[in-house]
Amino acid sequence: MTARLFAIVPVKRFDAAKRRLAPVLDTAERATLARLMFEDVLDTLMPCHDILADVLIVTSDSDAAALARECGAAVVADHADCGINEAILAAIDYAAPEADDAIVVMPSDIPQVTRKAFALAAAAVAKPRSLAIAAAARDGGTNLFAARPAGVLAPQFGPLSFERHRQAAIQAGIAVQTLRLPELGLDIDRPDDLSAFLALNSATRTHAYLATLPLHERPAYPVLLNESGRVLVEAGS
Numbered sequence: 001m002t003a004r005l006f007a008i009v010p011v012k013r014f015d016a017a018k019r020r021l022a023p024v025l026d027t028a029e030r031a032t033l034a035r036l037m038f039e040d041v042l043d044t045l046m047p048c049h050d051i052l053a054d055v056l057i058v059t060s061d062s063d064a065a066a067l068a069r070e071c072g073a074a075v076v077a078d079h080a081d082c083g084i085n086e087a088i089l090a091a092i093d094y095a096a097p098e099a100d101d102a103i104v105v106m107p108s109d110i111p112q113v114t115r116k117a118f119a120l121a122a123a124a125v126a127k128p129r130s131l132a133i134a135a136a137a138r139d140g141g142t143n144l145f146a147a148r149p150a151g152v153l154a155p156q157f158g159p160l161s162f163e164r165h166r167q168a169a170i171q172a173g174i175a176v177q178t179l180r181l182p183e184l185g186l187d188i189d190r191p192d193d194l195s196a197f198l199a200l201n202s203a204t205r206t207h208a209y210l211a212t213l214p215l216h217e218r219p220a221y222p223v224l225l226n227e228s229g230r231v232l233v234e235a236g237s
Contacts, residue, residue, distance in 0.1 A: 040111030
């Protein structure tokens with residue numbers, strides 16, 4: 001049997017997501033943002049039939065599950081809500097991978113991700129006992145995690161997890177490759193991440209939505225300035 005690559009996307013409940021954005025976005029706006037970011041990730045993942053055997057969405061959110069099923073993704077119920085690492089392990093159990101199958105874990109808050117990221121991840125874990133990871137620029141977290149075989153290394157997502165993953169792989173004799181794509185460095189967790197994301201001007205649902213919000217009228221919203229002190233991202237742009 002040809003080795004397979006499963007994509008895993010853990011998704012928190014939309015109504016509980018992105019609380020660190022509370023200084024800028026209200027509860028309803030944060031829930032909408034979480035949903036649209038997830039839809040953008042699905043938009044990129046689902047056409048990758050030549051790369052992925054299946055897409056597994058791990059969630060306890062009924063709306064997220066419904067969106068996943070509409071797109072043709074498999075849904076793994078996250079009844080315990082024990083966090084991202086347990087969710088990933090639940091998805092691996094659900095997939096029941098063969099000995100040489102691989103996984104690629106994609107957080108749901110990187111709406112600007114492109115097909116290239118998944119193609120590079122697949123190539124990086126083409127051989128047994130291999131790991132590919134991408135670092136979050138802000139907190140040293142992990143914004144993509146690919147491993148062959150699926151359970152070769154326990155996931156340790158969270159702040160500074162990139163280095164934890166890298167060191168654990170080295171100590172276990174697992175070949176590790178860092179994926180250096182600008183699109184994988186930014187996740188959307190804090191108010192200034194909104195500014196950085198809007199500056200990308202991506203053709204995403206997330207950008208279209210954020211551009212409708214009067215963010216610059218909100219005192220806690222940080223703007224990005226160029227070297228001349230001019231605003232890089234105007235409200236509604």
